[in-house]
Amino acid sequence: xxxxxxxxxxxxxxxxxxxxxxxxxxxxxxxxxxxxxxxxxxxxxxxxxxxxxxxxxxxxxxxxxxxxxxxxxxxxxxxxxxxxxxxxxxxxxxxxxxxxxxxxxxxxxxxxxxxxxxxxxxxxxxxxxxxxxxxxxxxxxxxxxxxxxxxxxxxxxxxxxxxxxxxxxxxxxxxxxxxxxxxxxxxxxxxxxxxxxxxxxxxxxxxxxxxxxxxxxxxxxxxxxxxxxxxxxxx
Amino acid sequence: xxxxxxxxxxxxxxxxxxxxxxxxxxxxxxxxxxxxxxxxxxxxxxxxxxxxxxxxxxxxxxxxxxxxxxxxxxxxxxxxxxxxxxxxxxxxxxxxxxxxxxxxxxxxxxxxxxxxxxxxxxxxxxxxxxxxxxxxxxxxxxxxxxxxxxxxxxxxxxxxxxxxxxxxxxxxxxxxxxxxxxxxxxxxxxxxxxxxxxxxxxxxxxxxxxx
Numbered sequence: 001x002x003x004x005x006x007x008x009x010x011x012x013x014x015x016x017x018x019x020x021x022x023x024x025x026x027x028x029x030x031x032x033x034x035x036x037x038x039x040x041x042x043x044x045x046x047x048x049x050x051x052x053x054x055x056x057x058x059x060x061x062x063x064x065x066x067x068x069x070x071x072x073x074x075x076x077x078x079x080x081x082x083x084x085x086x087x088x089x090x091x092x093x094x095x096x097x098x099x100x101x102x103x104x105x106x107x108x109x110x111x112x113x114x115x116x117x118x119x120x121x122x123x124x125x126x127x128x129x130x131x132x133x134x135x136x137x138x139x140x141x142x143x144x145x146x147x148x149x150x151x152x153x154x155x156x157x158x159x160x161x162x163x164x165x166x167x168x169x170x171x172x173x174x175x176x177x178x179x180x181x182x183x184x185x186x187x188x189x190x191x192x193x194x195x196x197x198x199x200x201x202x203x204x205x206x207x208x209x210x211x212x213x214x215x216x217x218x219x220x221x222x223x224x225x226x227x228x229x230x231x232x233x234x235x
Numbered sequence: 236x237x238x239x240x241x242x243x244x245x246x247x248x249x250x251x252x253x254x255x256x257x258x259x260x261x262x263x264x265x266x267x268x269x270x271x272x273x274x275x276x277x278x279x280x281x282x283x284x285x286x287x288x289x290x291x292x293x294x295x296x297x298x299x300x301x302x303x304x305x306x307x308x309x310x311x312x313x314x315x316x317x318x319x320x321x322x323x324x325x326x327x328x329x330x331x332x333x334x335x336x337x338x339x340x341x342x343x344x345x346x347x348x349x350x351x352x353x354x355x356x357x358x359x360x361x362x363x364x365x366x367x368x369x370x371x372x373x374x375x376x377x378x379x380x381x382x383x384x385x386x387x388x389x390x391x392x393x394x395x396x397x398x399x400x401x402x403x404x405x406x407x408x409x410x411x412x413x414x415x416x417x418x419x420x421x422x423x424x425x426x427x428x429x430x431x432x433x434x435x436x437x438x439x440x441x442x443x444x445x446x
Contacts, residue, residue: 098402119402124442125412128405159249162258162349164306169249169352195238197356201349201404214350214405219238220359222412 039082041182046079047228049143049235050173051150057175057190064184075233080184085233101209102130103141107148107170108158113200114212115141128214137217138224139196144216146235147172147198165203167214172196174229194229195219238356241363242282245303250351253279253364256302257348259309260286264341266322272313273337274344276368280380280431289371290317340369342398343406347377350407357408360415365431369394379414380433387435388414389425393443413441 044063048055053069055061066076075085096117103115118129120136133139151157151170161167176192198216218225242252257277264274271291278285284302289295296316300309306321313319322341347367354364365387366378376389390410397403422436429435 121442124440125409126403126406126441128402132405160247161250161351162247162254162345164258164262167349197352199350199352211401211404215408217357219356222358222416 040080042082042180044079044082044179044186045177045228046084046179047174047176047232049146049150049232050152050175051146051234052153055175055190057193060187060189062184063179063181063186063188066188071234076184079179079233080186084231098129098131101212103145104212105145105149108151111202113145113148114210115144116212129212133213133216136223137215138227138230139216139218140230142235143196143230143232144198144213146232147196147216148200161199165201167199167201167203170198170200174232176228194221194226196225196229240351240355241361250348251354251364253277253284253302254348254351255305256284256286256300256309257344257367259306259348261341261343261345261348262306262322263310263313263319264344265338266341267313267319268335268337268341270318270320271337272317272319273369273371274340275371276366277344278366278368280365280378288313288316293317336372336394336397339394339397339399340371340375342403343367343375343377343392343394346398346403346407347410350405353407353411357411358415362411362414376437377410377414378430378435379411381414385433387425387430387433388417388422389435389437390414391437391439393440409440413438 048066048069048071051070055069063079064076067073078085098117098119100117101114102117105113107113116129118127118131118133120127120132122135127136130141133144148170151172157172158168158170161169172195174194174196175190176194177188178191179186179188181187195218196216197219199214201211201214203210218229240249240251244250244252244254246255260274260277264272273289275287275289275295284300286298286300287295288298298312298316300312310319310321344367347364354362361382363380363382364377365380367375368378369375372394374391374393376391378387378389380387390413392406392410417438421438423438425435425437427435
């Protein structure tokens with residue numbers, strides 16, 4: 001009996017510690033984000049980009065186990081508390097031309113990927129770059145960056161589509177997860193998988209720099225990707 | 236699981252079988268505007284590429300290139316019929332010759348080949364590229380087979396200035412989506428109205444005149 005009480009005390013202490021850490025560390029954006037569950041029990045839904053860490057797709061897992069899959073502890077704690085962790089977009093939005101470079105990063109293999117502002121004309125359904133990706137496909141620069149940095153393992157995740165000069169497609173999966181139970185001990189299961197693809201031109205032009213990301217989209221989804229794709233907690 | 240090409244290219248397994256050929260034809264077309272070369276049509280409907288090329292004042296020549304043979308082999312087979320050369324890899328800066336209709340046609344061939352994912356991953360409805368043909372002056376028609384509807388929509392693409400300012404990147408997706416989403420009242424019977432046993436319609440790009 002004494003051992004059981006000791007264990008309960010330890011769990012309660014850890015819980016209080018987690019709660020203290022949560023409220024001390026949670027960014028304002030997370031505190032104001034729309035919760036997907038009320039409080040520490042009940043259902044929680046969220047999504048993650050599959051970063052190759054082996055998040056189970058066909059079996060259940062504990063919410064607390066997400067820490068082993070590269071999900072920050074703070075995000076796990078927020079989910080445990082029934083809050084939806086949100087990331088803050090930090091991209092520069094002060095430039096104005098379609099060919100302005102609004103972002104650049106290294107892909108999985110160290111190649112530099114450029115993102116241009118681009119444009120989107122919904123009447124003519126024309127465009128490229130970040131503006132089309134945001135307005136037509138409901139994705140973000142962070143989602144595209146994650147797709148290029150965490151594509152499926154091996155050659156399957158990054159494939160050449162044309163040479164002279166090079167065009168490549170990146171592929172990754174975004175996992176929608178549902179959890180039920182209590183706190184960070186909720187039981188979770190992947191209930192939807194959405195393939196995301198990004199097409200990138202690497203050839204030199206517009207002067208000296210590649211055109212970069214032409215577009216990114218959810219496979220087989222005409223127009224807008226579901227919100228949960230861009231709202232993944234690990235991008 | 237990710238979607239896969241209906242028939243993958245031998246050299247680029249994630250691309251459709253005709254993709255390398257269209258990119259290579261685009262390079263030959265753009266590099267041979269000076270000679271008046273027109274890649275009049277690329278017919279893919281039979282599952283074997285038939286390419287018809289023509290120079291001013293000469294009869295058309297039809298070739299049966301191997302799509303994966305490379306641009307050197309393609310150039311050789313076209314140059315056997317008339318003057319031709321390849322565009323330089325970075326020959327897409329806006330210039331007077333790049334804004335010529337035939338340069339726009341070459342740009343479109345390249346764009347279609349470069350983004351063959353548009354044909355099998357972009358939309359839910361299955362589509363196939365059947366044919367690309369041009370009048371060499373005003374428009375290029377891209378024939379899109381709507382597999383589940385057993386019909387064909389030819390999307391007309393105006394050539395004036397096409398691809399010259401870098402703003403048309405991604406047009407392949409626009410073409411494919413147009414073929415699938417076009418309203419019935421924006422379709423006109425093509426000429427001929429039945430091609431390969433399938434009813435064939437014609438339309439413009441979104442925001443442009445349908446007929």
